[in-house]
Amino acid sequence: MGLKPNFHQLDVSDINSINTFCDYLQNKYGGLDVLINNAAIAYKNSATEPFGEQAENTMRVNYFNLLDVCHSLFPLLRPHARVVNVSSSMGHLTKIPDQEIRNQFASSSLTEEKLSELVNQFIRLAKKDEHTKYGWPNSSYSVSKVAVSALTIIQQRAFDQDSREDLVVNSVHPGYVKTDMTSWGGHFTAERGAEAPVYLALLGPNISSPKGSYVWHDKKIVDWVHGPTPEAF
Numbered sequence: 001m002g003l004k005p006n007f008h009q010l011d012v013s014d015i016n017s018i019n020t021f022c023d024y025l026q027n028k029y030g031g032l033d034v035l036i037n038n039a040a041i042a043y044k045n046s047a048t049e050p051f052g053e054q055a056e057n058t059m060r061v062n063y064f065n066l067l068d069v070c071h072s073l074f075p076l077l078r079p080h081a082r083v084v085n086v087s088s089s090m091g092h093l094t095k096i097p098d099q100e101i102r103n104q105f106a107s108s109s110l111t112e113e114k115l116s117e118l119v120n121q122f123i124r125l126a127k128k129d130e131h132t133k134y135g136w137p138n139s140s141y142s143v144s145k146v147a148v149s150a151l152t153i154i155q156q157r158a159f160d161q162d163s164r165e166d167l168v169v170n171s172v173h174p175g176y177v178k179t180d181m182t183s184w185g186g187h188f189t190a191e192r193g194a195e196a197p198v199y200l201a202l203l204g205p206n207i208s209s210p211k212g213s214y215v216w217h218d219k220k221i222v223d224w225v226h227g228p229t230p231e232a233f
């Protein structure tokens with residue numbers, strides 16, 4: 001297509017790496033128009049690490065490090081910037097069995113601090129192997145993506161109060177995609193998986209929707225709290 005994309009090293013688990021990337025963007029471009037938070041990890045079902053360790057590492061990379069990237073890069077966002085948080089079908093709120101925990105995730109007064117505390121509660125219980133007893137799912141990946149979608153709603157609320165015009169963030173389920181994460185077992189090619197994230201990254205100026213939404217791979221908005229999700233994947 002004649003485009004000339006550049007790349008820059010970034011380890012989202014290393015705050016120095018995030019800050020180096022942020023300085024590079026600031027110095028070279030003076031701002032940022034599009035941010036897609038795609039980096040994530042998922043333990044395989046066959047992983048032998050204790051569940052508590054898996055929970056801590058998964059929450060760190062998929063939620064806390066995504067938050068670190070946002071804290072560093074959001075000041076660079078220019079008016080009309082688009083942010084896409086890559087979630088998952090596993091990030092639908094109904095993946096959390098307990099109604100009271102779901103209520104906390106869905107609360108309109110949820111803040112980043114309260115959300116991080118909820119995530120830490122899950123990690124503490126996972127380390128004692130008591131997470132299912134207290135109404136959490138037996139999937140760290142699922143909790144991490146629920147947290148990413150909850151964070152997206154909080155972030156859009158902040159964007160709506162921001163002095164910069166028309167900042168939009170959405171979370172997206174890209175589909176079940178053939179990648180390392182799925183051991184190449186998905187239905188979609190990477191190109192097909194990129195369709196909805198790219199659509200959200202390129203939303204036109206001053207759109208009213210989707211904003212702070214949970215978007216399916218077919219670009220339709222899914223009710224994150226009540227569902228239903230269109231299909232298993």
Ligand SMILES: NC(=O)c1ccc[n+]([C@@H]2O[C@H](COP(=O)([O-])OP(=O)(O)OC[C@H]3O[C@@H](n4cnc5c(N)ncnc54)[C@H](OP(=O)(O)O)[C@@H]3O)[C@@H](O)[C@H]2O)c1
Nearest residue numbers: 010011012013038039040086087088175176177179180181
């Ligand atoms: N594949 C699916 O069916 C599916 C379904 C729903 C959602 N998703 C989501 O889609 C996104 C992409 O997943 P994928 O299937 O492409 O997974 P993948 O094949 O495992 O790729 C994950 C990517 O994240 C990067 N990453 C991991 N840790 C990082 C770190 N600390 N710093 C920077 N980059 C890091 C990896 O970089 P390196 O290669 O350099 O390690 C890799 O490029 C993820 O958010 C995933 O949860 C995937």
